[in-house]
Amino acid sequence: MDRRAKAGQVVVQYSSDAEIAAAIDALVVVPTLLIALDFDGTLAPEVDNPLDARALPEAQEQLMRMLELADTRMALISGRALDSLEHVAHLPGHVLFGGSHGLEYRLDEGDSALPMSEGHTAALMKLDVLMHELAASAEGAWVELKPAGRALHFRMTTPEDAERLHAEAVARVAAEMPGLTTRFGKNVVEFAVHSATKGDAIDRLRDYVGADAIFFAGDDTTDEDAIAVLGENDLGVRVGDAPSAARLRVAGTREIAAVLKVLADGRATAVSARKN
Numbered sequence: 002m003d004r005r006a007k008a009g010q011v012v013v014q015y016s017s018d019a020e021i022a023a024a025i026d027a028l029v030v031v032p033t034l035l036i037a038l039d040f041d042g043t044l045a046p047e048v049d050n051p052l053d054a055r056a057l058p059e060a061q062e063q064l065m066r067m068l069e070l071a072d073t074r075m076a077l078i079s080g081r082a083l084d085s086l087e088h089v090a091h092l093p094g095h096v097l098f099g100g101s102h103g104l105e106y107r108l109d110e111g112d113s114a115l116p117m118s119e120g121h122t123a124a125l126m127k128l129d130v131l132m133h134e135l136a137a138s139a140e141g142a143w144v145e146l147k148p149a150g151r152a153l154h155f156r157m158t159t160p161e162d163a164e165r166l167h168a169e170a171v172a173r174v175a176a177e178m179p180g181l182t183t184r185f186g187k188n189v190v191e192f193a194v195h196s197a198t199k200g201d202a203i204d205r206l207r208d209y210v211g212a213d214a215i216f217f218a219g220d221d222t223t224d225e226d227a228i229a230v231l232g233e234n235d236l237g238v239r240v241g242d243a244p245s246a247a248r249l250r251v252a253g254t255r256e257i258a259a260v261l262k263v264l265a266d267g268r269a270t271a272v273s274a275r276k277n
């Protein structure tokens with residue numbers, strides 16, 4: 002995994018197998034471990050229809066192994082709405098879910114979400130009209146409904162339309178609905194009338210689980226909010242070549258699956274050693 006990749010002019014250095022092993026060895030010995038993972042682009046390769054996304058089988062296998070381990074909790078933290086996230090995750094009920102970038106949660110006792118005011122609801126309706134108007138102007142563009150926002154997708158448009166839609170969406174929201182939270186992803190721009198971040202989700206799940214340490218992996222700009230709240234006992238992994246504050250970096254979903262195998266092996270050994 003110590004290949005080099007060129008991203009523009011910057012040479013990105015992926016973490017070596019030895020660096021990964023050393024960081025995981027130090028992590029897995031804590032009493033209670035939370036394994037928190039982004040889904041799209043981290044566990045699952047990007048696909049055209051978001052509902053078709055699935056974790057790579059080799060990643061899924063490691064998730065299922067880790068779900069059986071004592072004092073080890075697993076969470077998926079995603080920009081997806083909860084129902085969409087649960088649909089694609091194919092994981093049993095004791096997995097924790099943080100959806101809509103930390104706005105909604107599915108924990109052991111059920112669902113919860115940050116409450117919306119009348120003002121939020123009115124803004125959401127206005128945003129909905131604006132986004133659908135933009136999407137109608139380009140073949141392949143579509144609007145994803147989020148509980149407190151709308152995401153304009155242009156993965157299936159022409160590159161020219163994608164560039165135009167992106168610019169128009171940002172300009173029109175800035176002019177007509179200033180103050181919304183804006184998030185830029187791969188082939189998507191998302192606006193929220195009421196928002197949280199993946200950092201909020203990490204903080205909330207750390208408290209909820211009583212985690213002594215957290216493993217987190219993600220591939221997009223919004224994952225940096227989660228990486229930013231990690232402490233020195235935690236371990237963050239960034240997937241891909243973009244700038245990151247994460248301690249480790251790997252190339253893609255296959256490489257994350259390999260890291261999850263090292264994590265599952267290490268945690269299984271640590272948990273059984275503590276029992277004896």
Ligand SMILES: [Mg+2]
Binds near residue numbers: 040042
């Ligand atoms: Mg992602």
